[in-house]
Amino acid sequence: MKIAVIGTGYVGLVTGTCLAETGNTVICVDINEAKVLKMQQGIIPIYEPGLDVLFLRNIEQKRLTFTIDLAHAIKDAQIIFMALPTPPGGDGAADLSYILGAAKDISKLVTSYKVIVNKSTVPVGTADLVSAVFAENTDVEIDVVSNPEFLREGVAVDDFMKPDRVVIGTRSERAQKLMAELYGPYVRQGNPILFMDEKSSELTKYAANSFLATKITFMNEIANLCEKVGADVDAVRRGIGSDDRIGKRFLFPGIGYGGSCFPKDVQALAKSAEEHQYDFQILKAVMEINERQKTVLVDKVSTYYKDDLKGKHFALWGLAFKPETDDIREAPALYIIDALVSKGATVTVFDPEGMENVKNLIGDKVNYASNQYEALSGADALLIATEWSVFRNPDFELMETSLKHKVVFDGRNLYDLQKMIDLGYYYNSIGRKLID
Numbered sequence: 001m002k003i004a005v006i007g008t009g010y011v012g013l014v015t016g017t018c019l020a021e022t023g024n025t026v027i028c029v030d031i032n033e034a035k036v037l038k039m040q041q042g043i044i045p046i047y048e049p050g051l052d053v054l055f056l057r058n059i060e061q062k063r064l065t066f067t068i069d070l071a072h073a074i075k076d077a078q079i080i081f082m083a084l085p086t087p088p089g090g091d092g093a094a095d096l097s098y099i100l101g102a103a104k105d106i107s108k109l110v111t112s113y114k115v116i117v118n119k120s121t122v123p124v125g126t127a128d129l130v131s132a133v134f135a136e137n138t139d140v141e142i143d144v145v146s147n148p149e150f151l152r153e154g155v156a157v158d159d160f161m162k163p164d165r166v167v168i169g170t171r172s173e174r175a176q177k178l179m180a181e182l183y184g185p186y187v188r189q190g191n192p193i194l195f196m197d198e199k200s201s202e203l204t205k206y207a208a209n210s211f212l213a214t215k216i217t218f219m220n221e222i223a224n225l226c227e228k229v230g231a232d233v234d235a236v237r238r239g240i241g242s243d244d245r246i247g248k249r250f251l252f253p254g255i256g257y258g259g260s261c262f263p264k265d266v267q268a269l270a271k272s273a274e275e276h277q278y279d280f281q282i283l284k285a286v287m288e289i290n291e292r293q294k295t296v297l298v299d300k301v302s303t304y305y306k307d308d309l310k311g312k313h314f315a316l317w318g319l320a321f322k323p324e325t326d327d328i329r330e331a332p333a334l335y336i337i338d339a340l341v342s343k344g345a346t347v348t349v350f351d352p353e354g355m356e357n358v359k360n361l362i363g364d365k366v367n368y369a370s371n372q373y374e375a376l377s378g379a380d381a382l383l384i385a386t387e388w389s390v391f392r393n394p395d396f397e398l399m400e401t402s403l404k405h406k407v408v409f410d411g412r413n414l415y416d417l418q419k420m421i422d423l424g425y426y427y428n429s430i431g432r433k434l435i436d
């Protein structure tokens, strides 16, 4: 099939590349000229494991091309995907200007039937708004479909190629048929394509993200309580996770959820409920608790140093909001840096993929190390904000020679408590026994 993808961010680029991988001809369009130029030269703009191989292969086979020319991109496309930003507006509601703006531009260019597919995360009713934009500007028959994306950064290719489910919101049989054909190769193992109306589809996405954010938040609360009562959150996590009704995944406590999706989507769903005169209390609590959770690691550091961090120097491992991505949007590490620096401390950071983005955002507010051990040099303590695999089993002897003191504040519970006792560390993690 001939496909156009508008927007080449984490979602658009993965969608375009993975659709090309099953034989479709895909033209991706973006307004960022520098980015498009790079992609035309075969340079991938994001770090996403496994994507580079598919990206290069499909460019070489000429199934995947990039342009800034919207008219060229959509001319022959049967299906047009929108994978555009929906950032929070001033009031927390999703800002739909990218979506509605692109819809308007497309509506002025179409000359034959198209399926317009919205992959962005949008409030209920957006498909109707997009349809209205088309109705205003063209007589050409158009079907607007909601097709929320559930991929996780770091495992995005797998999530797209083998999705748990594909959700498609449309009441048009013609669009349904085309979408079923397009997604057929991705659901061969029996994972379902769930057809529903547009509104239910749009709400499914917010409900999924908000539910997962709530699950994490609940575990963060349990972890905090564990510290008060002397229980071990790892044991509790395993104890409840082995109940199928609860499930093992997304029960890891930490320093608050971050990333480009959970914080904005929970906020947008709460706002959307408010606009419909519904007081979604649990979401308000989730947001409040998550804000508080972002401070737990720095609170532990402050308590240890009796509220005096002036002149202290810290190593920070992990900047990306989660492992296997270079994405630093709403990364807890950024909060930690801000808090430490504002209390008069200095920080040296290391992250396998997120350094460039942090440099561009905060410049010389921190020092940048070229590897994880260099970051420890002369540090009073090590803080861990992201659970990259390379931090899981470090060379503790090498660590000892670099750190000024054997002190670790771990926001991701990476190390075995007994091991830290044996090694003689002060080790403070989340919801577990303190090792003094």
Ligand SMILES: NC(=O)c1ccc[n+]([C@@H]2O[C@H](COP(=O)([O-])OP(=O)(O)OC[C@H]3O[C@@H](n4cnc5c(N)ncnc54)[C@H](O)[C@@H]3O)[C@@H](O)[C@H]2O)c1
Residues within 6 Å of the ligand: 006, 007, 008, 009, 010, 011, 012, 029, 030, 031, 032, 083, 084, 085, 086, 098, 101, 102, 119, 120, 121, 122, 149, 150, 151, 152, 153, 260, 261
């Ligand atoms: N990042 C994720 O893991 C993820 C997963 C599922 C859903 N989503 C949702 O998907 C949407 C996109 O997210 P993202 O992370 O890919 O965003 P992103 O910010 O990484 O990328 C958006 C891209 O759109 C481009 N763009 C903006 N206006 C444009 C226009 N008029 N024409 C063409 N290109 C334009 C930007 O230059 C950018 O390259 C959001 O609604 C997000 O909530 C994201």
Ligand SMILES: O=c1ccn([C@@H]2O[C@H](COP(=O)(O)OP(=O)(O)O[C@H]3O[C@H](CO)[C@@H](O)[C@H](O)[C@H]3O)[C@@H](O)[C@H]2O)c(=O)[nH]1
Residues within 6 Å of the ligand: 121, 149, 150, 151, 152, 153, 154, 209, 212, 216, 249, 250, 251, 252, 253, 254, 255, 256, 257, 258, 259, 260, 261, 262, 321, 322
């Ligand atoms: O047990 C857990 C699992 C996750 N997190 C945190 O939760 C946040 C989000 O993690 P994750 O969901 O793995 O990453 P995203 O790439 O943001 O993916 C989420 O957001 C996407 C954008 O909407 C959706 O498509 C995905 O389905 C949804 O999982 C991160 O800060 C994680 O550190 C925890 O604290 N504990």
